[in-house]
Amino acid sequence: xxxxxxxxxxxxxxxxxxxxxxxxxxxxxxxxxxxxxxxxxxxxxxxxxxxxxxxxxxxxxxxxxxxxxxxxxxxxxxxxxxxxxxxxxxxxxxxxxxxxxxxxxxxxxxxxxxxxxxxxxxxxxxxxxxxxxxxxxxxxxxxxxxxxxxxxxxxxxxxxxxxxxxxxxxxxxxxxxxxxxxxxxxxxxxxxxxxxxxxxxxxxxxxxxxxxxxxxxxxxxxxxxxxxxxxxxxxxxxxxxxxxxxxxxxxxxxxxxxxxxxxxxxxxxxxxxxxxxxxxxxxxxxxxxxxxxxxxxxxxxxxxxxxxxxxxxxxxxxxxxxxxxxxxxxxxxxx
Amino acid sequence: xxxxxxxxxxxxxxxxxxxxxxxxxxxxxxxxxxxxxxxxxxxxxxxxxxxxxxxxxxxxxxxxxxxxxxxxxxxxxxxxxxxxxxxxxxxxxxxxxxxxxxxxxxxxxxxxxxxxxxxxxxxxxxxxxxxxxxxxxxxxxxxxxxxxxxxxxxxxxxxxxxxxxxxxxxxxxxxxxxxxxxxxxxxxxxxxxxxxxxxxxxxxxxxxxxxxxxxxxxxxxxxxxxxxxxxxxxxxxxxxxxxxxxxxxxxxxxxxxxxxxxxxxxxxxxxxxxxxxxxxxxxxxxxxxxxxxxxxxxxxxxxxxxxxxxxxxxxxxxxxxxxxxxxxxxxxxxxxxxxxxxxxxxxxxxxxxxxxxxxxxxxxxxxxxxxxxxxxxxxxxxxxxxxxxxxxxxxxxxxxxxxxxxxxxxxxxxxxxxxxxxxxxxxxxxxxxxxxxxxxxxxxxxxxxxxxxxxxxxxxxxxxxxxxxxxxxxxxxxxxxxxxxxxxxxxxxxxxxxxxxxxxxxx
Ligand SMILES: Nc1ncnc2c1ncn2[C@@H]1O[C@H](COP(=O)(O)OP(=O)(O)OP(=O)(O)O)[C@@H](O)[C@H]1O
Ligand SMILES: [Mg+2]
Numbered sequence: 001x002x003x004x005x006x007x008x009x010x011x012x013x014x015x016x017x018x019x020x021x022x023x024x025x026x027x028x029x030x031x032x033x034x035x036x037x038x039x040x041x042x043x044x045x046x047x048x049x050x051x052x053x054x055x056x057x058x059x060x061x062x063x064x065x066x067x068x069x070x071x072x073x074x075x076x077x078x079x080x081x082x083x084x085x086x087x088x089x090x091x092x093x094x095x096x097x098x099x100x101x102x103x104x105x106x107x108x109x110x111x112x113x114x115x116x117x118x119x120x121x122x123x124x125x126x127x128x129x130x131x132x133x134x135x136x137x138x139x140x141x142x143x144x145x146x147x148x149x150x151x152x153x154x155x156x157x158x159x160x161x162x163x164x165x166x167x168x169x170x171x172x173x174x175x176x177x178x179x180x181x182x183x184x185x186x187x188x189x190x191x192x193x194x195x196x197x198x199x200x201x202x203x204x205x206x207x208x209x210x211x212x213x214x215x216x217x218x219x220x221x222x223x224x225x226x227x228x229x230x231x232x233x234x235x236x237x238x239x240x241x242x243x244x245x246x247x248x249x250x251x252x253x254x255x256x257x258x259x260x261x262x263x264x265x266x267x268x269x270x271x272x273x274x275x276x277x278x279x280x281x282x283x284x285x286x287x288x289x290x291x292x293x294x295x296x297x298x299x300x301x302x303x304x305x306x307x308x309x310x311x312x313x314x315x316x317x318x319x320x321x322x323x324x325x326x327x328x329x330x331x332x333x334x335x
Numbered sequence: 336x337x338x339x340x341x342x343x344x345x346x347x348x349x350x351x352x353x354x355x356x357x358x359x360x361x362x363x364x365x366x367x368x369x370x371x372x373x374x375x376x377x378x379x380x381x382x383x384x385x386x387x388x389x390x391x392x393x394x395x396x397x398x399x400x401x402x403x404x405x406x407x408x409x410x411x412x413x414x415x416x417x418x419x420x421x422x423x424x425x426x427x428x429x430x431x432x433x434x435x436x437x438x439x440x441x442x443x444x445x446x447x448x449x450x451x452x453x454x455x456x457x458x459x460x461x462x463x464x465x466x467x468x469x470x471x472x473x474x475x476x477x478x479x480x481x482x483x484x485x486x487x488x489x490x491x492x493x494x495x496x497x498x499x500x501x502x503x504x505x506x507x508x509x510x511x512x513x514x515x516x517x518x519x520x521x522x523x524x525x526x527x528x529x530x531x532x533x534x535x536x537x538x539x540x541x542x543x544x545x546x547x548x549x550x551x552x553x554x555x556x557x558x559x560x561x562x563x564x565x566x567x568x569x570x571x572x573x574x575x576x577x578x579x580x581x582x583x584x585x586x587x588x589x590x591x592x593x594x595x596x597x598x599x600x601x602x603x604x605x606x607x608x609x610x611x612x613x614x615x616x617x618x619x620x621x622x623x624x625x626x627x628x629x630x631x632x633x634x635x636x637x638x639x640x641x642x643x644x645x646x647x648x649x650x651x652x653x654x655x656x657x658x659x660x661x662x663x664x665x666x667x668x669x670x671x672x673x674x675x676x677x678x679x680x681x682x683x684x685x686x687x688x689x690x691x692x693x694x695x696x697x698x699x700x701x702x703x704x705x706x707x708x709x710x711x712x713x714x715x716x717x718x719x720x721x722x723x724x725x726x727x728x729x730x731x732x733x734x735x736x737x738x739x740x741x742x743x744x745x746x747x748x749x750x751x752x753x754x755x756x757x758x759x760x761x762x763x764x765x766x767x768x769x770x771x772x773x774x775x776x777x778x779x780x781x782x783x784x785x786x787x788x789x790x791x792x793x794x795x796x797x798x799x800x801x802x803x804x805x806x807x808x809x810x811x812x813x814x815x816x817x818x819x820x821x822x823x824x825x826x827x828x829x830x831x832x833x834x835x836x837x838x839x840x841x842x
Binding site: 170188191192193197199200202203204206208209210211213222237251266273 | 436619
C-alpha cells in the first residue's frame, strides 16, 4: 500500500499534466490579486453573493462539458435557460396556492431542459446534422418558444425562493451544497464508465462504433445531461431574480464553451474533465472583478477580458504540446 | 463444423465493386488465411462479417444459424471480434480504457467499474507480449496517442482478445509488428486454436501462411479464387492465384561497383535521440540499406535527415557542399523525400481527395499555387498504376481506398516531388506482393537514372535483395557495413547480434 504522503507526492507531481492545471494557476493568481486590490473581497458576505452569481455559469459549463467530451457542441443552452426560466415562472404563477406549486414548477422546468437536450441529441445523431448548426437552430427555436410563453420580463415568484437560495447552513451557502451534490453525481457517472465511453465517441467515433459502444445513445444522453444542467441553472436564475425573463440566458452558450476550453477540455472532443470546467468558469467570472478592481476604464474592460481569454487559451495549447513531448521523452528513457 | 459462412456476398461503393458474389467459410478452431492483392475486398468481407458494413446482397450464417441483419452488436453477441486494419483505438484514452471499452467489469452494488479487475484484465491480455513490452500498472495508464504504432497494434490485439471471442479476425495485424512481436502473436494464434477459437488472418506476408496457417482463401477483384489447405500448396502457387496470369519474376539487383561514382551525400558524426555518432556516405544512384534489429535508431536517422527531429552533426554535405537540413521544408528544398510506413500518423490526409493527397508535397516544394495536372497525369498516375493502385475517382476521399492503396498514394506523392535522395522507412507496409515487386523495379529504374535511396525496412530480405550496401545498426550506432558477397541473411544477423554480445561483455 502507498502511504498518504506518497499518494500526495505523486498527485502533485502529476499536477502540471492535468488539463485544469492552467486555469488553476490563473485562478490562484487572480485570488491573490483580489486579496490586494479587491476591497473586502474575502468577506463572507461578498463571497457567498459572488458564488451565487457564478452558479448558473458553473452549472451550464458542467453540462456543456458532457456534450463537448462526446464530440458535440451545444449552442442552444442560452435560450434554453430562458425557456426553462419562463416555463417555471408561468407555472408558479398559474399554480399559485396549490401545495404542489413548487415541485411541479421545478420538475416541469427540468423536464423541459431534458426534453430539449433529447431533441438536440436526435438532430445530431439520427439526422446527422453538424452540432454547431443544429443547436444554433434550436437556440432560435427555444428562444421563440420562450417569447411565446412570456413575451416580456415579469411574473411573480414567491420570495421564499430567494430566501432559500440565498440561505446558508453551517456558514456555507445553499448553492455550494447543490453544486457538491451535482459533482457527486458527475463523479458517479465517471466511475460507471459513462464518461470514458462518451470520450471514446468524441475521440474516434468510428473506433467507438467498431468497439460496439451505443454511440447514438451516449451522445443523446450527453445532450440530455446538458439540458438537465441548463435547466438547473435557469431555476437558480429564477430564484436569484425572483422574476421571469424570456431573454435571461443570452451569452451563456459561448461563455460556457469558453469555460470548458479554459478548463483544458479539447473542443474537438475526447479529452478533458469537469473540474477544469468549474475552474474555467470561475476564471471567466473573476476576470471581470480583477479588471474592475484594477481600475481599468469601463471602455477597456471588454477589450481586456477578450485579451485575457485569448492569452489563457494560447497558454493552454502550449501546455498540452509540452505534455505530449514530455510523455514521449518519458517513454524514450524507459526503452 | 462450419462456424461462419458467407454465401454470395456482394458490395459496391459507387462505381467500385468491392465484393462480387463472394463465398467464404470458416471451420471451427482453424487458422484461416485470407489473401489477395490490395483492394481485392479482404477488409470489406471482414467488415461485413463484423456487422460494420452492410452487404448489398448475400447471406451470412454463424454456427449454422442464418443472420438476417448483422450489426456490431449482433456480431459481439455471437462472439465475433475484429482487429481492424486501420485500428479502432481511441487515441485520447489510456491503454486500459481502450482494451476494456464497452466490456468494463462492474461491481455488483452500484454498477461502478471495478478498477482493479479492469487493470488486471488489461494486463492479463497484454501479458502475451510480456517479453516485448515493459508491462506494469503504470504502462496501461499511458495514453494511446503517445504509443508508437507497433504498440498500438498490440493494444488493439489485446482489445479483441479481451472480448473472449469464438471467432476472431486479424486484419493485417502483423503489418506493423517486429519479428519478436510476431512470434508472440503466433503463440496467441496457437493458443486460440487449442481452445477452439476460429481465426481469420489477413496478411501480405506469404511466409506466415506456411508457418502457421491451416487453410488459405485467395481472393481476386472481390471474387473467390480458391480455398485450399496450406499443406497442399506452395507459396508461389498462392501468389499466382492472387495475381492471376501475370508473370512474377524474382528479380535481384545486380551487384554494382560504386567506387568511382561521385558521392552525393555525406554525413559525419550525426547525433540525436537514439542516434550516436553516425557517419556514412551515399553515392549517386546507390541504394543504401539501414538494417539490424528493430528500433536501433534507423527510423530516427531518416527522420533527422528529413528535418523532423532535432540532431547535431559535424557535417552534412550534399554534392560536396554543407547543407542545413534542420527543418522539413529545408530538406525538401534540397530534394529529399521521406516515405513513412505509418500512414495514419505521417501519411494520409484521410478526409481529403486522393488527388490532393498526391499533389500536396509538390505544391509545397515547388512553391506553386497551382499544380500541373498534366504532370500528374503523365508521370504519377502511370507510376501508380504500375504499382497497381486501384481507386474510383481522383476526387474520392483517401479513406475510401483500401489500406494498401492509401499507402501507394503516399508513395506517389513523394515520387512526384522528384527527389534526388529518397528516404524509405518501411514504406511497403500493407502493400501486396505483386505491387511490392513493381515498386522495387521502379526504385531500380529511378536509381539508374541518378536518384539515390536510403532504405530502412523491417523485412530483412527486402533490404538484402534491393540494396547495394547495408549499414547495420545497434543502439543508435553503425556496427557493420555489408557489401557484395556479405549481403546475406547470415551476415546480417551475425552483425546485428555480434555487437550485442560485445555490449553485454563490456557492461
Ligand atoms: N468506404 C468506402 N468507400 C468507397 N470505396 C471503398 C470503401 N471501402 C472500400 N472501398 C473500396 O473497395 C475495394 C476493396 O477494399 P478493401 O479495403 O476491402 O481491400 P483490401 O483487400 O482490404 O485491400 P488492402 O490489402 O489494401 O487492405 C477497394 O477498391 C476500395 O477502394
Ligand atoms: Mg484491407
